[in-house]
Amino acid sequence: MRIALDFDKTYNIAPEFWDTFINISQESGHEVILATYRHKEYDWDPLLDNLDIPMYFTDGKAKKPFLEELGIVVDIWIDDNPYSITDDSAWLPDSPELHAWRVENQKRIDQEQMKRN
Ligand SMILES: [Mg+2]
Numbered sequence: 001m002r003i004a005l006d007f008d009k010t011y012n013i014a015p016e017f018w019d020t021f022i023n024i025s026q027e028s029g030h031e032v033i034l035a036t037y038r039h040k041e042y043d044w045d046p047l048l049d050n051l052d053i054p055m056y057f058t059d060g061k062a063k064k065p066f067l068e069e070l071g072i073v074v075d076i077w078i079d080d081n082p083y084s085i086t087d088d089s090a091w092l093p094d095s096p097e098l099h100a101w102r103v104e105n106q107k108r109i110d111q112e113q114m115k116r117n
Contacts, residue, residue, distance in 0.1 A: 002075050005022075033074075035058065060092070
């Protein structure tokens with residue numbers, strides 16, 4: 001099976017749990033990929049540094065058609081937002097909502113970085 005795992009409110013809620021899930025899946029001969037609405041450069045998260053699976057950043061595009069265009073067919077989707085599989089994000093690339101989310105996201109990353117140092 002090819003299993004697509006979402007990042008926000010899925011992987012990032014419980015990275016250790018999902019790392020275990022990924023390992024067990026791979027040991028059983030299944031493939032796990034990351035499929036996220038995020039933009040690869042603008043929305044990079046430090047958690048992604050340690051993730052050694054194929055990652056697909058759709059930049060707000062519906063995930064299923066995005067991957068199928070690349071010839072990637074997913075058997076199982078794991079996603080807190082099932083609509084993201086078939087529908088484009090409601091936040092357009094230049095929308096204030098996306099901008100506000102990016103500002104907040106960067107703040108959170110910076111705070112976590114400061115806690116670690
Ligand atoms: Mg999500």
